[in-house]
Amino acid sequence: MPSSLDKLFQKTITLLEKEKTPYLLIGGLAVGVLGEPRMTQDIDLIVFIPKSSVIALLSKMKKAGFDINQTAIQKDLELKGAFRISFEELWVDFIVSSTDFEDSAFQRKMKITLLGKKVNIPSPEDLILLKLIPGRERDILDIKSIIERHRSKLDRKYLDSWAQKLSDEAEDLRIWNTLKKIL
Helix, strand or coil, X not given: XXXXXXXXXXXXXXXXXXXXXXEEEEHHHHHHHHCCCCCCCEEEEEECCCHHHHHHHHHHHHHCCCECCHHHHHHHHHHHCEEEEEECCEEEEEEECCCHHHHHHHHCCXXXXXXXXXXXXXXXXXXXXXXXXXXXXXXXXXXXXXXHHHHHHCCHHHHHHHHHHHHHHHCCCHHHHHHHHHX
């Protein structure tokens, strides 16, 4: 019998594919594929649509049975460029792509089968960089598991170049320094 997270995953990916919404699966599910599997209770995605198209996507999601808090979403979208919806007490977190790095990650995406669905996930390098940006303790553990699994195959020039760019954009060397330390 499928778990609630499995159902949420199927429902979310099916809707994004039906609506031809470009996306990357990130977060715990992607880490489970590229690094060490771990427990997660949500789905994390980057969607590659203009902010002006989010309302139309939310309308389709509401019709599909997702719980949508329009006011909270509008506020989060304006402040963070991200929003959250729910289904049966589980969350789907969306980041609306807004950077050259996210565009680069999408161009380098891999198509894999997960839970019976073909899905887009970032390359190991791009997931490492995506996890370095927030840099929380859980993210660092995820990064280490990805590096452990892909160490000999990682494109270190790509990692270094983007870590430097991301640090420059953030005016904070933490991203680049953390990558150097972990590698």
